[in-house]
Amino acid sequence: MTTTALKKNIDFLMNLADNTLMIKKGDYLYHRGDASTCIMLIFSGSLKTVDLNEGGELRIKEFLIKQDIIGLDAMMDTYHSTDAIAIEDSIVKAISYEKFNLFTLRSPEISEILETVRAQFMARKEESRRVLDNLRSESKMASFLLNLTNRMGRIGYSTERIQIKMTHKDIANFLGVKGETISRAIHSLTTKGTIIMKHKTMAILDMQLLKDIIRPV
Amino acid sequence: MTTTALKKNIDFLMNLADNTLMIKKGDYLYHRGDASTCIMLIFSGSLKTVDLNEGGELRIKEFLIKQDIIGLDAMMDTYHSTDAIAIEDSIVKAISYEKFNLFTLRSPEISEILETVRAQFMARKEESRRVLDNLRSESKMASFLLNLTNRMGRIGYSTERIQIKMTHKDIANFLGVKGETISRAIHSLTTKGTIIMKHKTMAILDMQLLKDIIRPV
DNA sequence: CGGCGAATTGAAACCGCTCAAGTAAAGTGG
């Protein structure tokens, strides 16, 4: 599906919303075990979803940004398998299943919209597997930054300057490494001239080099 | 779902089969990109599914044994995202969707059967995530062996002596480590008295110790 | 029996982790 077709479908869902939720940084959008009552889209801000592995440790499953659909885990399982926590003040639009179903009955675009939803779900599964597949921490970090930049670009942000909202600790948890390793990976990527980062602002300087670091020959 | 209910549903599907495939070790059951034309179950033997990551490297996604449903990737995506290769001479039973659909129309157990399929799909996703989550190679190996033993036991094999059909290289690829590391992990597990392994035959000697190695305190 | 891939084993390099100390940034209350 093209980027513009995807945007159209997301906008369509966004306009269908019958509820707007304001969420402060650190607050929960939903908890593990909650029943799913609506489809939710991020209007602004960003969140993380967190699940509990069998060792009882918290593990970040995904980072969600503006225009992402959130809570898809529950569409498959009927209840949420994760906690969703805002990593900055955010606004989330919700569509009750009731309203969604009413609309889909008389909407010819429904199959395309469901395809949008399914594609997002699959793409995210893909990403997390891909990131974990990289053995070297620098590759993981490069992969993470490239993915984030692409996603930001797709929703209209300039890829010249990306705002990183998550903490090193959260990124580390997501990538399966330690916080110190994130510092060192950023330092290394910067030294090599692939990226530049100041405080929470980042830019990719050498895209090809970044890709080479993700997939070494 | 209980083990016996699961077995009943698998047997039901097995009896529905309208085609039997004999596959020699190393042969392909299907290729990446093939359209899915039927539901397949392993009657005997074992196979591996292999996908290509973006770096162009082959990566083993799952090992399938007797009574496993194979090719589920295509039920979600309409075409196969993996190659399926026999790791020993195997027999696969196939049910055309045509026949499957005819049967489900008048079968009251259909929802339970679909649940069996969905549960297998989910359980496998779970396993691969769990295995990759373990950072130490010995934990990965222990996790892999425990899972394999449990699966063998569930389909009626004695858990006193398990036949390992895959090569070290394949296991290494699956676990995201190197072949030499598999050798050393087995050596270490053996030294500790958790398992005994001779050639391709293995047994778990100390189940609790094995679990402790998977999840260190 | 010969050959060849599979498995084992050793040594050394590499990389991420732990621990620790110090600096920077963000949040809090007066």
Added chain:
DNA sequence: CCACTTTACTTGAGCGGTTTCAATTCGCCG
């Protein structure tokens, strides 16, 4: 708005585990 507190981040040294490279041995199949 500043001082204070807390949290986030950086950086270094040493350790442990995995990879790499290389040399053998083992085991299977023709």
